[in-house]
Amino acid sequence: MHLSARARGIQPSVTITIDARAKELKAAGEQVINLSAGEPDFPTPRHVREAAKAAIDAGFTRYTPAAGIAELRRAIAQKHRRDNGLEYAEDEIVVSAGGKHALFNAFMAICDSGDQVIIPAPYWVSYPEMVRLAGGEPVIVETGPETGFKLTPEALRRALTPRSRALVLNSPSNPTGTVYTRQELDDLAAVAAEAGLWMVTDELYEHLIYEGEHVSVAALRPEYRERVILINGVSKAYAMTGWRIGWAAAPRPVARAMAAIQSQATSSVNSIAQKAAVAALTGPQDEVAAMRDEYRQRRDLLVEGLSRLPGVEVLRPAGAFYVYPSVRGLLGREIGGRRAGDDVALAEVLLEAARIAVVPGTAFGTPGYLRLSYATSRSDLEEALRRLERLLEGA
Known part of the structure; x- marks a missing residue:
């Protein structure tokens, strides 16, 4: 079947692919914490x-x-x-x-x-x-x-x-x-x-x-x-x-x-x-401010938790709802019974071994990083940090 060069050359969105895989696992009853999607978890304002x-x-x-x-x-x-x-x-x-x-x-x-x-x-x-x-x-x-x-x-x-x-x-x-x-x-x-x-x-x-x-x-x-x-x-x-x-x-x-x-x-x-x-x-803009305040607290929680993990280096982001830590210190190690040779492999390990969905930095043009979204509840972020800590013990 002939496809155009344009169609053959295009790459699917990695973030959408990972988000879809996380949702597929959730639908199958898995306790997945999805930190891959750039999607607010708040309801659309009532008005x-x-x-x-x-x-x-x-x-x-x-x-x-x-x-x-x-x-x-x-x-x-x-x-x-x-x-x-x-x-x-x-x-x-x-x-x-x-x-x-x-x-x-x-x-x-x-x-x-x-x-x-x-x-x-x-x-x-x-x-x-x-x-x-x-x-x-x-x-x-x-x-x-x-x-x-x-x-x-x-x-x-x-x-x-x-x-x-x-x-x-x-x-x-x-x-x-x-x-x-x-x-x-x-x-x-x-x-x-x-x-x-x-x-x-x-x-x-x-x-x-x-x-x-x-x-x-x-x-x-x-x-x-x-x-x-x-x-x-x-x-x-x-x-x-x-x-x-x-x-x-x-x-x-x-x-x-x-x-x-x-x-x-x-x-x-x-x-x-x-x-x-x-x-x-x-209409009223107060819910925008309330969501921003909650994101700020989630950001601080996630940054502080990630900064305690060995092999992870993180800058505190000033905006949006993502943290983008360097995980180069983890690459090449055995993690969760698997070798994490690069950031793509590490993201796969996190999803399959810890049920945490993240996006590898390769998708954003910078290998050796992961993108974690904090557009999810604080309880989910706390649980994700606990799972990461357990997974990385001895890595």
């Missing part, structure tokens, strides 16, 4: 759910404009004005089926065959694959704990070539939880703007910051705004992953191109979920 019910009762079940209903795009524009100091017109906003869909549309809109997109590693698993699907070439620039997993202007300059088209910036970061400062973003944006790059800024975790502040690159200088494609959504902050509402805010020509691409690919996103997203963005 958001009620808005969705009202939309159903009102018969709001038809197609909407491909770029999203005007009410939601106005709510998004208001959100960016309120939270980020940014002004966007309705036709500069495109509502998509989650932030992932918005990113895909962005790369499809700006990449021609052979165009290079600079991606700092560790990176979210889908960035390189999306670039390849759009015909582009991902250029991976590795960062490390010595810089707090942050891209530096010097490293960005070294990565530039005549084919450089865009830079991806993710703050707070998935998987590291890194949060860039205002000055660090300004320094990177200056290099990108001088090189004529698009800046695709993934800001899905902006409300989940525990130290520092969230800064939108587009708000730093007027000239940056015209080079930024800002990606955001309601999934993480409002516990709405399954509702599939994300968006892009971009200069009008890019937004129009993204809307045209979407109109041929999926048309509009779910009409009822759009009404729910309006309620999330315009």
Whole structure:
């Protein structure tokens, strides 16, 4: 059977694969602690759910404009004005089926065959694959704990070539939880703007910051705004992953191109979920703060527990809901009756021997690390740490 080169070359999402395996084991009655998925364990706020019910009762079940209903795009524009100091017109906003869909549309809109997109590693698993699907070439620039997993202007300059088209910036970061400062973003944006790059800024975790502040690159200088494609959504902050509402805010020509691409690919996103997203963005924000406070306590619990384990080194993340420890000190050892030769093998050992699901750092472009999500209960985190301690005894 013939498949396209595009289909043959694409890799499935590792995080989704591991999450599916963990859920399969759970369904079979296994006591799996799933620290692999980037999915809040809180319920969607009640007023958001009620808005969705009202939309159903009102018969709001038809197609909407491909770029999203005007009410939601106005709510998004208001959100960016309120939270980020940014002004966007309705036709500069495109509502998509989650932030992932918005990113895909962005790369499809700006990449021609052979165009290079600079991606700092560790990176979210889908960035390189999306670039390849759009015909582009991902250029991976590795960062490390010595810089707090942050891209530096010097490293960005070294990565530039005549084919450089865009830079991806993710703050707070998935998987590291890194949060860039205002000055660090300004320094990177200056290099990108001088090189004529698009800046695709993934800001899905902006409300989940525990130290520092969230800064939108587009708000730093007027000239940056015209080079930024800002990606955001309601999934993480409002516990709405399954509702599939994300968006892009971009200069009008890019937004129009993204809307045209979407109109041929999926048309509009779910009409009822759009009404729910309006309620999330315009309604009370106290539950967002409450969830953030709980995540902070979970982060501290997990970081402190991991720091006590031999062979594990961990930095305290400033945002998102992931911890990204180095496990290089464990590799090559016999653990749970199996040899953990690399981070992929170690993740398999943890799942099969301790029933703990994590994601190997190889999936994020940095072998020798694991990503652990603390978007789960404190009791689960405490139990995971106990299992890890038992498993590593004598390793």
